[in-house]
Amino acid sequence: MRHARRLAFAAALLTLALPASFAQAQSPQEEPVPSRCVAIAEGLPQVTYANFAPAGPLAVQTFVDGDVTITYAGHSTYVIETPSGVRIATDFSGHYGAEPLPRVVTMNKAHRTHFTDTPDPGIEHVLRGWNPDGGPAKHAVVVEDVYIRNVPTDIRNWGGLEPDGNSIFIFEVAGLCIGHLGHLHHHLEDEHYGAIGRLDILMVPIDGGMTLSVGAMSDIAKRLFSSIILPMHRHATPLGEFTGRMGETFDVRLSEERSFSVSLRDLPRRPTILVLRGV
Template identity: 70%
Template sequence: MPVPRLLLVCLGIFWLMVLPAMAQEQSAPSRCLAIAQAFPHVTYASFMPAQAGAKEEVRITYAGHSTYVIKTPGGVRIATDYSSAYGSAPLPDVVTMNKAHRTHYTDAPEPGIAHVLRGWNPEGGPARHALGIGDVYIRNVPTDIRSWGGDLERDANSIFIFEVAGLCIGHLGHLHVRLSDAHYAAIGRLDVVMAPVDGGMTLSLDAMSEIAERLSSSIVLPMHRHSTPIGAFTGRMGPAFTVEFRDSPTLTVSLRTLPRQRTIIVLKGV
């Protein structure tokens, strides 16, 4: 079958599978979903012109613990796993939270925060977020967590995905469980992933390195390190990843400046 025809068939299958769910659950189409992740050996694709947003820069600043502050080209400020201890000055427009521990959420977010996105649903069931604000689209993929006693709590954590300037940026939250094929399909492509690397309170280092490798992100940003040596994580990633230590807590990234080789970037403070 000629390649152009094969591509059209794949795209047709993708839209038949994904559009009905999008229409029900999302206010805007995701640009980061896979064409058909359910099929083996299918690569990720972005449904936007290749040059769109290529020169627009996103600023990502490590604020502390699991909080990164993302500033979009349009000026939207987002703080991840927000407890108000980090990333509160200036006040973000959007905060995401997860509830595994009090260091990842707050019951009293500042009144000036326009959008508070909890990674769990207080009323039960999975949280569902599909928010467009300014130049960014934010969605989530629910995962389970384990209690201190080891019991499984369904859909109590969320991987948040921020789609901006043609980039797909993901924050894994307080991830306790290995990701299934369904999770990977729902996440889609991630150019930048923020991954907890403590190796104990979240997933093991081996499991986290497996996730980072399978996501094939251009940039991995470690977080939630605690006392774990950063080399314990980077050493498990193998030769497919290069490692860069930065003397600044801030990374500026665009489609144009994504590294050719997959790179773990350790920002100041991590």
């Protein structure tokens, strides 16, 4: 019932999409691009919402129906390929997901394996999860058929927690809401969940200590209750330690492939932990 309600609500939202011919950029004073993920979450109880501001002029997202292909490249890097061919690499250090060169990369600065100071100049959009000038990073970027935004989180350092040092990145494409938790170092508050909204696909680190404990990560994943959960950043953690904590509500599927394709129409009816080859 919950899955059917979400699909029906998403379908209603898609009928409100602007025509593809409208591509006028917004000024910084205008409202940010509407988030379908947050709008879908409005139908769910006990959600607190937070506003985010655009980082600069925004173009209108062109909705393109079709499959999104997701590939596990290594460590915390997943490569997302949109129906229109936009290639995105998450937590990009240059070691994984660099060929073919992505148009968009996201980064977090917890360790050198999650960012690079020297990204290839051919990468069109380099989105850092922290603001080098201080304060939270603010991204609200449209590239053809994908809208990319971030929710800042704190990061551990030698002095404790550094406010807004990392980000959760969210990719809205083909009606899907895809979230990458990055190098998350603390539990999420209601305001974080509200800013994230609904996630159909969740990429979650399960290293068990460098980010958060497996128990804490499973609590976050269970609350977000995504249709597909993609573990990453596993290191030596036994997969059963994470899947067992998720409980019988979640199916578990081990794939012999590094990639899969998915659309809004064929999300699994039962929430599924999908372990791609290499994880």
